[in-house]
Amino acid sequence: MCLAVPGQVLNIQDDTLRTATVSFGGATKSVSLALVPEAEVGDYVIVHVGFAISKLDEEAAQRTLQTYAELAASSSPEDVDG
Secondary structure (H helix, E strand, O other): OOOOEEEEEEEEOOOOOOEEEEEEOOEEEEEEOOOOOOOOOOOEEEEEOOEEEEEEOHHHHHHHHHHHHHHHHHOOHHHHHO
16 A cells, blocks of 8 residues: 655755655655655645655645544554554
């Protein structure tokens, strides 16, 4: 199963891959913005395997992050293991 996660662009380096630091609820990761050249600092992007694949508005991003948080809070270790 693949999962794409929304995150907020914190800064952008103007390198070949247009690398950005993206925040996922406080955890940060380096992400390529090469596929989403219109993304700017402050925007929310959907990230899959280290690449931003689309932009989305803040409201949609917050709804998705809230849903992930609710799912994580409601799952038990038995649910994850199998």
